[in-house]
Amino acid sequence: MTVESTAARKARRSAGSKTGDTGTPGGTGTEAAGTTGTAGPKRTSSTTGAKRAPRVARAPRKDAEPQLVQLLTPEGERVRNAEFDPYVAGVTPEELRGLYRDMVLTRRFDAEATALQRQGELGLWASLLGQEAAQIGSGRATREDDYVFPTYREHGVAWCRGVDPTNLLGMFRGVNNGGWDPNSNNFHLYTIVIGSQALHATGYAMGITMDGADSAVLAYFGDGASSQGDVMEAFNYAAVYNAPVIFFCQNNQWAISESNEKQTRVPLYRRAEGFGFPGVRVDGNDVLASLAVTRWALERARRGEGPALIEAFTYRMGAHTTSDDPSRYRHDDERIAWEAKDPILRLRRHLEAAHHTDEGFFAELEAESEALGKRVREVVRAMPDPDRFALFEHAYADGHALVDEERAQFAAYQASFADTEAEGV
Amino acid sequence: MAEKMAIAKAINESLRHALETDPKVLIMGEDVGKLGGVFRVTDGLQKDFGESRVVDTPLAESGIVGTAIGLALRGYRPVVEIQFDGFVFPAYDQIVTQLAKMHARALGKVRMPVVVRIPYGGGIGAVEHHSESPEALFAHVAGLKVVTPSNPADAYWMMQQAIQSDDPVIFFEPKRRYWDKGEVDTEAIPGPLHRARVAREGTDLTLVAYGPMVKLCLEAADAAAEEGRSLEVVDLRSISPLDFDTVQSSVEKTGRLVVVHEAPVFLGSGAEIAARITERCFYHLEAPVLRVGGYHAPYPPARLEEEYLPDLDRVLDAVDRSLAY
Numbered sequence: 001m002t003v004e005s006t007a008a009r010k011a012r013r014s015a016g017s018k019t020g021d022t023g024t025p026g027g028t029g030t031e032a033a034g035t036t037g038t039a040g041p042k043r044t045s046s047t048t049g050a051k052r053a054p055r056v057a058r059a060p061r062k063d064a065e066p067q068l069v070q071l072l073t074p075e076g077e078r079v080r081n082a083e084f085d086p087y088v089a090g091v092t093p094e095e096l097r098g099l100y101r102d103m104v105l106t107r108r109f110d111a112e113a114t115a116l117q118r119q120g121e122l123g124l125w126a127s128l129l130g131q132e133a134a135q136i137g138s139g140r141a142t143r144e145d146d147y148v149f150p151t152y153r154e155h156g157v158a159w160c161r162g163v164d165p166t167n168l169l170g171m172f173r174g175v176n177n178g179g180w181d182p183n184s185n186n187f188h189l190y191t192i193v194i195g196s197q198a199l200h201a202t203g204y205a206m207g208i209t210m211d212g213a214d215s216a217v218l219a220y221f222g223d224g225a226s227s228q229g230d231v232m233e234a235f236n237y238a239a240v241y242n243a244p245v246i247f248f249c250q251n252n253q254w255a256i257s258e259s260n261e262k263q264t265r266v267p268l269y270r271r272a273e274g275f276g277f278p279g280v281r282v283d284g285n286d287v288l289a290s291l292a293v294t295r296w297a298l299e300r301a302r303r304g305e306g307p308a309l310i311e312a313f314t315y316r317m318g319a320h321t322t323s324d325d326p327s328r329y330r331h332d333d334e335r336i337a338w339e340a341k342d343p344i345l346r347l348r349r350h351l352e353a354a355h356h357t358d359e360g361f362f363a364e365l366e367a368e369s370e371a372l373g374k375r376v377r378e379v380v381r382a383m384p385d386p387d388r389f390a391l392f393e394h395a396y397a398d399g400h401a402l403v404d405e406e407r408a409q410f411a412a413y414q415a416s417f418a419d420t421e422a423e424g425v
Numbered sequence: 426m427a428e429k430m431a432i433a434k435a436i437n438e439s440l441r442h443a444l445e446t447d448p449k450v451l452i453m454g455e456d457v458g459k460l461g462g463v464f465r466v467t468d469g470l471q472k473d474f475g476e477s478r479v480v481d482t483p484l485a486e487s488g489i490v491g492t493a494i495g496l497a498l499r500g501y502r503p504v505v506e507i508q509f510d511g512f513v514f515p516a517y518d519q520i521v522t523q524l525a526k527m528h529a530r531a532l533g534k535v536r537m538p539v540v541v542r543i544p545y546g547g548g549i550g551a552v553e554h555h556s557e558s559p560e561a562l563f564a565h566v567a568g569l570k571v572v573t574p575s576n577p578a579d580a581y582w583m584m585q586q587a588i589q590s591d592d593p594v595i596f597f598e599p600k601r602r603y604w605d606k607g608e609v610d611t612e613a614i615p616g617p618l619h620r621a622r623v624a625r626e627g628t629d630l631t632l633v634a635y636g637p638m639v640k641l642c643l644e645a646a647d648a649a650a651e652e653g654r655s656l657e658v659v660d661l662r663s664i665s666p667l668d669f670d671t672v673q674s675s676v677e678k679t680g681r682l683v684v685v686h687e688a689p690v691f692l693g694s695g696a697e698i699a700a701r702i703t704e705r706c707f708y709h710l711e712a713p714v715l716r717v718g719g720y721h722a723p724y725p726p727a728r729l730e731e732e733y734l735p736d737l738d739r740v741l742d743a744v745d746r747s748l749a750y
Contacts, residue, residue, distance in 0.1 A: 178530035182498070189530050193522050199488055200523070203495020210451075210477055211499070230519070233488035240483055394533040395567050397591035401619065401666040403567070 066267040068313060069293055070283040074341040076349025087292040087299075093356040099140065099287050100351060101365055103132040103344045106156040108369040109165045112376045113155075113172070117322040121380050122172045126153045130285070130317030133343030134250050136160060137290025138218060138312070141298055145186065145215040147208075149201035152190040153250075154220050161187040165372075166379040175386050195221055195228030198247065202234045205243035205307075216244040216301040218294070224255025226271065227263045235275040235309070244301035246294065247272075247309045250284060252316035257329035269311035277307045284314030285343040315341075388414070427610040433466050433603040435577035436542075438611065439584035440467060440504060444474045447502065450588060452479040453489055454506030454542075463508055464544055464603055486516035493539050494523055502538045502588060510545040510597075511554025517562075524593045525568030536591040540584075544600035545573075546637045546687050547734055550727040557724050558688035560636075563595045564665040571665040572618060573597035575639035577607040579622075579662060582615035590618070599637035621668035623675065627657035630681040630747055633672055633698060635661040638685045638735060645740040656744065664694055672698065673705045680711035681747045685735050690718040712750035715743045 071079055071088065110128050117125040128135060131153070139160025142148065148157055158168055163185050170179040171190060178189035191197040201219030208215050225231050226249060238245045249268055253260060264271075272279030282293040290312055297308035315338040319326050326335075351357045392407040430438070443450045452467055452474075458481035461468030471479035482489050486507055493503035507513045513520075520541065527537050547556030564571045570592050574580040580598070587594040616622075624639060625646050632642040639660045646656040657675050661667060676682050682702055684695035699714035717735045725733050 176530075176532060177526070179532055181534040182531060183534065188498070189527075191523075193518065196491065196519065196523050199491025199519065200495040200498065202488075203492030203497075204499050205495070206492060207496045207499030207501055210501070229515075230487055230491060233483070233485045233491070236483055236485065237488050237492055394529040394531075396570070397528050397533070397536050400570070400592075401668070 066269070066281050068281050068283050069289050070286050071289040071292060072283075072286045072346050072350055074285075074346050076346045076351075076353055078350065081289075081292075084289065084292040084296060087295040088288055091288070091291070093351075093354070096288075096347070096351060096356060097361060099136055099291070100344070100347050100357075101368075102136040102140065102156070102159060103287065103347065104365055104369055105372055106132050106136065106159050107344065108373055109159070109376060110155055112373040113169060114318070114322060116169070116377065116380050117172070122169060122322075123174045124172050124321050124323060126172075126321045127316075127318040128153050128155050130315045130338065130343070131250055131252055131312075132156050133287035133347075134248075134282075134284035134290050134312035134314050137287040137292075138248050138294040138310070141291050141294035142218055143215070143298075145213070146298070147186040147188070147201075147204055147215065147217045149188045149197040149204070149217065149219045150190055151194075151197070151220050151222060151225070152192050153222075154190070157218075157220065158185075158187055161185040163187050166376055166383075169376070169380050170383065173380060173383055175383055195225035195231040195234075197221070198225070198228075198231045198234035199237070201245050201247075202238045202241075202243055202307075205238065205245035205301075206241050208244055209241065214244075214302045216246060216298045218246050218248055218298075220248050220250065222249065222255065223251040223253065223260055223263055223268060224258065225249075226268050232271075232275075235271065235277075235307070238307035239276045242304070242306040244304075245307050246297040246301060247307065248294065249309065249311045250314055251311050252284075252314050254316050254320070254326075254330065256320040256324060257326075259330075267311070269309055272309035277309065279309035279311065281311045281313055284312030285338075285341045285346065287343060287347055314343075426612055427608050429606050430577055430609050431604045431606050432574070432577050432580045432599070433464055435581040435607075435609050436466050436584055436598065437468060437470070438609070439581045439588075440470060441473070442611070443502075443504070443585065443588045444470065444478060447588075449500060449502045450478075451496065451501050451503045452506070453482050453493060453503050454480075455482060455484050455489070455508050457481060457506050462506060464600065466542075466544075466598070466603075467506070486512055486514075487519050490516040490519040490524060490539075490541065494519065494527065494537065497537050497539050498535060502540075504540040504542060504588060506542045508544070509551075509555045510543055510557040510559055513541075513543055513559065516541075520563070520569070520593075520595070521566050525566050527568075528592070529568060537593045538588070538591050539593045540587045540590075540596050541593070542596045542598060544603075545597045546599055546601055547724065547730050548601040548637065548687075550730070552727070553724070556727075556730065558597075558636075558686065558719070560595075560597055560664050560686075561688055561693050564667075564694060569593055569595055569665060570619070570663070571595045571597065572663045573599065573636035574662065575599065575602070575624075575634075575636055575660050576605070578609045578613075579660075581609045581611065582613070583618055583662065586615065586618040597636060602637050602640060605640070619663040619666045619668060621662055621671035622660045623657065623671065624660040625656070625658040627655040627679065629655045629679055630683065630744055631657045631659060631672070631675040631679045632683050632685060632740070632744075633659045633661060633675075633695075634685045635664065635694075636687075638687060641735065641737065641740060642685055645737055645744065648737060648741060649744060654744070654748070661694075667694070667698070669698075669701050669705065672702060676702055676706045677709045680709055681750075682706075682710070682714045683717060683740070683743045683747055684714065685717045685740055685743075687719055687734055689721055690716045691721045693718055712747045715747050717743045 135156030139157035170176040205217040269279035269281040458471035634642040695716035
């Protein structure tokens with residue numbers, strides 16, 4: 001297994017000698033194998049029952065770097081992993097090409113949205129550049145009856161759920177505050193207040209249990225959100241009720257301008273241990289590993305084994321949003337280092353080395369990609385402003401006397417301009 | 426069948442009826458199950474309906490409301506309890522930012538039939554954070570409905586209607602009146618949830634109140650009657666939406682209005698009522714609208730709460746001042 005050098009974040013040295021070791025609670029140096037709540041994925045066949053410490057969610061030894069599940073190196077080489085290989089053993093070359101296509105099209109859509117913001121067609125855009133593998137890998141692990149609760153950056157997951165990407169742009173253009181039917185693709189509205197959706201996801205998962213269904217829920221959030229009380233409450237509710245919810249944290253290293261050191265003193269995946277469920281750190285730039293780990297978590301949730309935390313270690317290649325200026329808080333060489341680990345490039349290398357693709361595939365994808373960009377551009381430019389009375393619509397489901405009264409006043413006020421307009425003044 | 430029962434029991438019966446008739450109704454909150462709630466409002470419900478429908482939650486209010494939102498998205502109708510008024514604020518973000526806006530954000534595609542029960546108000550000699558009246562903080566938020574019963578019959582029926590509502594309802598329960606008894610006819614046909622009620626007819630002045638202050642205003646009307654003054658008492662029942670038509674009709678008749686609530690006067694619901702009634706009844710008013718309520722100070726320790734809360738004398742003092750114009 002290749003562990004990337006930047007994967008482990010050392011504790012701040014300035015914080016004193018004791019706190020320099022965030023990896024070993026108690027500092028005993030001994031670790032119980034198979035500790036409850038930190039169980040790794042179910043091992044297949046003969047290895048079951050072997051007395052071996054699980055490889056996930058385990059406190060690393062002093063100075064050890066956190067484990068990182070990786071199935072494809074940045075060079076595109078397949079790394080063997082006894083625990084997680086079974087979850088992608090059946091992935092065909094066609095499916096690999098599908099994952100590649102998903103990532104390329106998602107990136108193309110994202111680039112188009114950034115451009116549309118620059119052209120004044122969108123008020124804001126939150127780019128997912130660099131996080132395609134984490135999103136496509138996890139999104140493709142879901143079943144149709146599963147439910148996804150995104151932040152505002154899960155454009156790749158929305159793609160996997162079959163949400164028309166142009167639907168995502170309404171809120172960024174300012175024509176609505178969400179605007180798609182969450183139940184048509186089991187993809188909830190984007191949530192802007194950080195971490196709130198983790199509780200919604202947990203509640204939804206509690207409902208699945210009450211219904212006796214075997215669906216599961218995927219709750220997305222980021223490294224910044226891991227500091228929110230709601231996220232920690234969600235962890236706890238999910239654990240207490242053994243709810244089938246997977247907490248998928250994309251650790252993209254930056255919460256606007258604040259790095260991981262400002263959010264946490266332990267690797268995020270290890271938070272799970274304290275709540276009583278397993279946590280795994282996966283290479284979030286590795287689509288195959290993200291797929292495998294999410295499948296593992298979803299399968300155990302379906303079996304009634306409760307929640308899991310996946311920390312997808314990745315990097316926000318762009319700004320937080322189009323309003324942000326990362327040059328004020330991070331060096332470009334950091335971004336350049338992560339460019340070498342690009343999620344799309346590594347799968348392309350893998351596909352090419354395995355002779356799973358030919359030039360025709362890439363050419364066709366390029367054409368499809370440009371067609372998507374063109375369609376998105378055209379749809380956004382044609383997206384009309386809402387009717388002014390829409391501001392009163394849906395404030396309540398069952399109506400409200402004050403809303404009715406104010407709508408009528410607003411209508412009368414608007415109507416007072418009719419004469420002026422008729423006179424062409 | 427009409428039966429005499431206390432407000433707490435009326436809510437309990439109402440919740441029981443909802444659990445019996447709608448399998449999607451859930452009760453959630455801290456200590457609501459085994460204990461039956463600190464006020465015993467949910468007494469016996471977990472025993473009869475099980476732990477998956479009457480859910481003892483972890484001690485985390487944001488989590489209670491946040492998971493209720495998720496359950497509502499799944500098709501459930503959660504009735505959640507916040508144990509005391511002063512404990513609601515950890516959940517305030519979920520209520521204001523998520524619960525209130527979800528229906529609009531989804532352009533009407535999802536509904537949020539969640540009831541948030543909050544025992545509120547003072548007068549029980551409690552420690553800090555157990556006696557507050559934060560109703561205006563919720564009524565100010567579009568997307569929420571805010572109601573508060575003053576008597577057992579309303580408690581029973583308004584809870585039924587709140588649970589049936591497809592909008593989130595903040596249901597304020599007047600905790601100092603929990604043990605007040607009254608007739609409840611569980612087969613009656615209730616009026617609309619958001620309609621005010623003239624609790625006592627009168628001709629000289631209108632007292633508007635809700636929740637725990639209705640009883641006080643009825644007592645004030647009795648006392649005033651002994652002095653030959655006829656006070657009309659309007660029980661608002663609903664704070665959002667607020668039935669201004671009923672208040673207007675009353676003020677057009679009496680020409681005078683005093684609003685009474687436990688919540689601080691400044692920017693309280695009385696301020697909104699004063700503004701709107703002045704607008705609607707300008708030529709009917711014989712005196713400015715007056716307000717009686719809490720002061721702009723933190724809710725005081727129990728030994729001082731009688732100074733803070735409106736009482737008979739403060740209400741009658743305002744009545745005198747209004748009639749003096």
